[in-house]
Amino acid sequence: MKIISFGDIHENLSNLIHLENDLKSADLIIVTGDLTNYNGREEAEKVIEEIMRYNKNILAQPGNLDQPEVNDYLTEKGINLHGNGFIKDNIGIFGVGGSNLTPFKTPTEFSENEIETFLLEGFDKVKDAEFKIMVPHMPPKETKLDIISAGFHVGSQSVRDFISKYKPDIVLSGHIHEARGSDIIENTALFNAGMFQQGGYVIITENPEGLSAELKVLA
Template structure:
């Protein structure tokens, strides 16, 4: 299965990205937030529904720059609105939470670190099929688990801004270390396009879509190949 991840669209359509979707077989598109730049909501609906017309399933979460009207528009679109949900897709379990940890800019969709941690922990703990420790062990071993966030984990390549400072979420980092998902798909920090690891978890940030980059994830069972690709 081939999954394409992009992030931080910020209300800008991208002809190279659209051409890539037309010319390549993608089983799932994941958008990890900031579909709009504080609106307009019409962009979110049009952007997502035009991709859906290409018969590509879409899973999307809002970012910190998606205002309430834009979030409602994402919900009304043909994308799967995944915020604060556990999504099952063809044998993959996706634990999803949008928005970001607090920023200096007071953007519309921010959460305290405590809120982020509590909500993410609840998602992992409420996964179905986990009845006791033996079932839990089997569930973890037999299923690919993906943590989908807009905020990157702190102290990773995915959260590093231009001056080298780390501005990601301590809660996302803590959740990764506690629950060891196979992948963390994030965004938020435009200049932090990267593939790195926290323990055994692969952490990927495609950067801003305007930079014509995405993450291609090739999955065969529990075998994962991850590459940064450029839209030409």
């Protein structure tokens, strides 16, 4: 199985054409959040439909800069990862969209308790899968993936605690554009692909030993 993941699109899909071969050959596309730039259903629909021109097998969730109606749209499409889970072959994929609370009062934010609840709801649907991919739009706290330009860690403690307790194989996040990179918590591989406009994406493949993942950046 081959999975391509990216996020923080903010309505800019100019890099899709450069990923055409990977997108068309993938078994699944995962969008980690922030389809729009403070916008709603109409703009989110345009983003999803454009990605589906390359591959119709997609799971997505709202980010903190998406209006709440984006969540409703993705649910109606049957592709929403937020507080939800899907099993594809033997891989369970579950997520939480939005972000932990910020000083900016963005459209979709949650308390740490709410984040934990959404993760538990999604995990419950995939708990029997052999492998698990966790997709929190916000990265786990105190990692390489949650450092803003001022040097502070602003990720979610609930996300980090959940990783330590339930030990998913791979975690795909975004949200903090300037913290594109990879990290690890115990045996869980962590990735933040950064802003899609800047060319970051993750390729996940299944092999006999399990799941492997690589962060890539378009030249």
